[in-house]
Amino acid sequence: MTVSGKATPWFLSAPALTLFAALLVTPLAMTFLLSFNSFSFYGGIENTFGLENYAEVLSDTYFYEIFGRTFLIAFITTAICAVLGLPEAYILFRMKPAWRSFMLLIVLGPLLISVVVRTLGWAILLGNKGVINEFLRDIGLITSPIRMMYTSTGIVVALVHVMIPFMILAVWAALQRQDPATERAAESLGAGPFTIFMRIVLPQAMPGVLSGSLIVFSLSASAFATPAVLGGRRVKVVSTTVYDEFLNTLNWPLGAAIAILLLVSVLTIMIAWNKLVERRYSGVFE
Amino acid sequence: MAFLELQALNKRYNAVVAVEDFNLSIERGEFVSLLGPSGCGKTTTLQMIAGFTQPTSGKIMLNGRDLGAVPARKRGLGIVFQTYALFPHMTVEQNVGFGLEMRNVPADERRRRVSDALDLVHLSHLGDRFPRNMSGGQRQRVALARALVIEPELLLLDEPLSNLDAKLREEMQLELRRIQQEAGVTTLLVTHDQSEAMALSDRVAVMQSGRLIQEDSPFDVYEKPATSFISTFLGKTNSLPAVLRRKGKKIDIIIDDVRLPGPDTDLPDGPVELSLRPERIELTDEVQATLSGDVVERVFLGDHWLFRVDTPIGKLLVMQRNLGRREAGIGERLHLSWKPEAMRLLPRGEAS
Ligand SMILES: Nc1ncnc2c1ncn2[C@@H]1O[C@H](COP(=O)(O)OP(=O)(O)O)[C@@H](O)[C@H]1O
Ligand SMILES: [Mg+2]
Numbered sequence: 001m002t003v004s005g006k007a008t009p010w011f012l013s014a015p016a017l018t019l020f021a022a023l024l025v026t027p028l029a030m031t032f033l034l035s036f037n038s039f040s041f042y043g044g045i046e047n048t049f050g051l052e053n054y055a056e057v058l059s060d061t062y063f064y065e066i067f068g069r070t071f072l073i074a075f076i077t078t079a080i081c082a083v084l085g086l087p088e089a090y091i092l093f094r095m096k097p098a099w100r101s102f103m104l105l106i107v108l109g110p111l112l113i114s115v116v117v118r119t120l121g122w123a124i125l126l127g128n129k130g131v132i133n134e135f136l137r138d139i140g141l142i143t144s145p146i147r148m149m150y151t152s153t154g155i156v157v158a159l160v161h162v163m164i165p166f167m168i169l170a171v172w173a174a175l176q177r178q179d180p181a182t183e184r185a186a187e188s189l190g191a192g193p194f195t196i197f198m199r200i201v202l203p204q205a206m207p208g209v210l211s212g213s214l215i216v217f218s219l220s221a222s223a224f225a226t227p228a229v230l231g232g233r234r235v236k237v238v239s240t241t242v243y244d245e246f247l248n249t250l251n252w253p254l255g256a257a258i259a260i261l262l263l264v265s266v267l268t269i270m271i272a273w274n275k276l277v278e279r280r281y282s283g284v285f286e
Numbered sequence: 287m288a289f290l291e292l293q294a295l296n297k298r299y300n301a302v303v304a305v306e307d308f309n310l311s312i313e314r315g316e317f318v319s320l321l322g323p324s325g326c327g328k329t330t331t332l333q334m335i336a337g338f339t340q341p342t343s344g345k346i347m348l349n350g351r352d353l354g355a356v357p358a359r360k361r362g363l364g365i366v367f368q369t370y371a372l373f374p375h376m377t378v379e380q381n382v383g384f385g386l387e388m389r390n391v392p393a394d395e396r397r398r399r400v401s402d403a404l405d406l407v408h409l410s411h412l413g414d415r416f417p418r419n420m421s422g423g424q425r426q427r428v429a430l431a432r433a434l435v436i437e438p439e440l441l442l443l444d445e446p447l448s449n450l451d452a453k454l455r456e457e458m459q460l461e462l463r464r465i466q467q468e469a470g471v472t473t474l475l476v477t478h479d480q481s482e483a484m485a486l487s488d489r490v491a492v493m494q495s496g497r498l499i500q501e502d503s504p505f506d507v508y509e510k511p512a513t514s515f516i517s518t519f520l521g522k523t524n525s526l527p528a529v530l531r532r533k534g535k536k537i538d539i540i541i542d543d544v545r546l547p548g549p550d551t552d553l554p555d556g557p558v559e560l561s562l563r564p565e566r567i568e569l570t571d572e573v574q575a576t577l578s579g580d581v582v583e584r585v586f587l588g589d590h591w592l593f594r595v596d597t598p599i600g601k602l603l604v605m606q607r608n609l610g611r612r613e614a615g616i617g618e619r620l621h622l623s624w625k626p627e628a629m630r631l632l633p634r635g636e637a638s
Contacts, residue, residue: 181371184338187358188365189436190388199384203375281375 035256045252053257063241063258067265070237073152073227074220077159081216082209084160085167089208090201092168093175108165115162119229122158123149126230150234158226163219167212174208175201210277214270221266238262287350289314289472290335290440295344297330297496304330306496308344312489317466317473319483322493323519328476331493332442335474337361349439359388364433364441364471368448370425372417378404378428379413385436403435406465423454430462434469441466443475447482459485480520484508492516514632517561524602527634528560539629541599546576549626557634564592564605566628575621577602581614595620 010017038048057063092103110118125131126148133145148154178201186200224239231237236244238258245255288311295308305327312318320328333339335346337358346353353361373381382403386396404410407427417425426446433441446462447455463486466473477483483490484504491501500512511517514525529540530548532555537548539560572578579597591613593604604622606613614620 178374179369179371181367181369182373184336184358185365185367185371185432186373186384187338188336188361188363189385189432190359190362191384192359195388200373204373206375 031256032260034253035260037253037256039251039253044250053254054261056254057257057261066236066238066241067261069152069235070221070239070262071265071269073155073159073237074217076156077163077220078213078217080156080160081164081167082213085164085212086171086202086205086209088164089168089171089175090197090205093172107168110161111165115225116229118162119158119226122154122161122226123229126154126157149230150232152231152235154230155227155235155237158230159220159223162223162226163216166215166219167209170212170215171205171208174205174211178204207277207281210273214273217273218266218270222262287347288312289316289349290474291345291347292331292335293345293347295331295334295346296342297327297334297339298342303496305334305341308496308498310491310498310501312472312474314472315470316489317463317475317487318489318491319475319477319487320491320493321477321480321483321520324478326493327496328478328493329444332444332474332476335440336363336365336442362436362438364436364438366426366429366433366441366443366446368445370417370429370449372425372428372432374417376416377413378409378415378417378420381417381428382432382435385432389436399435403431406434406468407431407461422450423458426450426458427461430465434465434471438471441469441471441473443473445477446475448477448479455482462486484520492519509630511561511630511632514559514561517630517632522564522603522605524560524562524564524600526560526562526600528558528631530555530558530631539631544577544599546599546629547626549629549631551631553631553633559632559634561630561632562602562624562628564603567602567604567622567624569604569606570621570623572621574623576623578619578621581616581618581620584613584616593620595622597622 034045035053036049036051038046038050038052040046088107092100092107095103123130127133128145128147128149130149132148133142136142137145148157182200182204183196186196191199222239223237224243227235227237228240228243231240239262242255242259242262245251245258249255290310290312292308292310295305297303297305308327308331310318320331322328330339334341335353337353337356341354348361373384376384379400383396383400386399391399401410401413404413407430409424409427409431412420412424417428420428426449429446443462447458450458459482466486475483475486484507487504489501490504490507492499492507494513494515500507500516502510507516508520511520517523518525526541530551530553531538531540537551539546539548539558541560577597577599579595579602581593582596582601583592583594585592586608588608590608591606593606593614595602595604602622604620
């Protein structure tokens with residue numbers, strides 16, 4: 001054998017590393033380089049090097065609005081997922097095993113269906129002539145339809161549906177790590193069910209909620225299919241804007257710059273969030 | 287009526303009988319151990335007293351009050367769990383203060399009582415620590431302080447020392463006994479460790495397959511085991527099938543072809559189970575020997591030696607205090623003697 005002991009791990013992970021480099025690092029690096037090129041309607045993409053794309057994005061309130069909307073949608077989606085997902089995970093956790101596996105299948109089942117299909121389902125429900133509006137009109141609650149398609153609200157509703165399994169899984173993992181006797185200990189000390197949930201279960205599940213939030217936030221901020229179908233041209237988010245730049249305007253360098261800015265801002269928010277969490281819980285959890 | 291009374295307690299899980307016709311009385315201030323092998327229903331019994339498990343039938347009376355309809359959180363019992371079940375996100379002080387908080391004890395009184403409880407377990411200097419930065423023994427004490435601070439009528443301990451290493455376990459045994467006596471709290475301890483049960487309690491209740499089979503002082507349980515199961519479960523013993531035969535006033539024990547003078551007994555003539563503790567067998571010379579045999583195994587344990595000696599009545603385990611001299615090695619002959627009273631006779635055919 002010519003491979004020394006130290007090189008063996010590298011050697012063994014070479015296939016995975018190659019794949020990683022070819023499929024992730026390369027396109028990302030090329031996008032990064034592309035974002036410094038320039039573009040004109042007549043000349044197309046020119047192989048120059050400058051920051052004018054970034055300057056354009058950062059000086060235009062139009063883009064600020066899109067970024068603001070994207071992060072607001074991602075933030076609200078994350079908050080709703082946390083508020084719904086935590087009790088849902090806890091209820092699942094406390095179920096009898098037979099029921100639990102069945103309900104878990106129902107919760108996680110949607111992950112097996114394409115996001116596009118699920119989002120189209122939401123479009124059928126939320127449209128002006130959709131199931132919800134028709135129903136509300138039939139029972140006489142409304143006369144003109146409530147607008148839900150092509151609104152941020154509609155996007156949030158559908159994103160919550162797509163993202164909540166990730167939150168439940170993360171909280172689930174945290175619940176499984178906690179000692180079930182702590183709940184009984186609290187009960188023996190006089191705590192009622194609500195107090196036990198708020199004071200004993202919730203704080204111990206918090207690391208799960210926080211890591212779930214990281215996943216949900218980053219996936220929501222870069223989600224494409226859901227905002228594309230439910231927001232269309234009218235409610236643009238960053239990912240749909242990038243798509244438009246690439247495929248409609250054909251201004252690839254500008255699209256690349258926006259994409260890089262999205263990547264950097266999501267990463268920054270995640271790292272800051274993680275730091276905050278680590279500091280807050282450093283004494284308590286590994 | 288006793289302070290705590292368990293009356294005809296039963297617990298069934300479908301086909302599994304976890305606890306069966308269990309009766310036990312505990313006086314105020316008493317320290318009682320529930321001793322039995324794993325799976326015999328100790329935890330289930332404790333959980334029923336605590337209120338976490340509903341008995342299938344039977345009654346639990348505490349201080350004259352029927353606990354049947356009282357939910358766990360209203361029973362006011364102090365419980366120490368096997369895993370300690372400390373709240374990992376709270377400091378030691380917050381852990382200990384939790385029960386007082388639930389009772390709406392005012393903050394300044396709470397602080398005083400928490401600090402008293404931490405004094406009791408010698409942890410006053412670690413109030414700000416989080417549990418995960420503490421050793422097993424320290425966590426154990428926090429759990430104890432948290433259970434005692436609410437001044438419970440009854441303290442329940444489920445294998446509280448089983449997660450500690452051997453040396454710490456011995457220290458904590460003494461510590462636990464001191465704390466229990468200082469707090470003067472009625473205590474029920476569950477354990478599978480016979481030395482723990484004997485070291486700590488005023489009374490030992492031995493359980494087997496969901497049933498209570500003997501309750502007595504530690505000394506009496508050890509010296510007068512009611513069944514051969516107890517004699518083997520508590521300490522080491524030589525258990526031999528024998529035949530009892532009376533000749534006028536004289537009582538003989540016959541094992542194989544060997545006839546030995548037997549102890550006083552009420553048992554009728556016939557097959558019996560003989561139990562002889564290894565520490566009751568003495569080494570002596572050939573003339574005074576009850577039996578002699580060759581050493582087939584020898585183990586040195588620091589403060590004592592253990593021999594297995596091949597005698598005419600079978601292989602006997604013999605314990606000899608370490609007197610600082612060289613003892614017989616394997617293959618050498620040992621002369622054994624014991625007093626007839628050292629032998630305990632139990633009816634044979636008893637479940638073992
Ligand atoms: N929740 C349960 N469901 C079914 N069987 C149980 C349950 N809890 C305990 N048992 C059974 O009851 C018996 C006694 O258990 P336990 O009280 O935990 O024993 P111990 O504490 O003495 O080791 C065991 O046979 C156990 O399998
Ligand atoms: Mg147990």
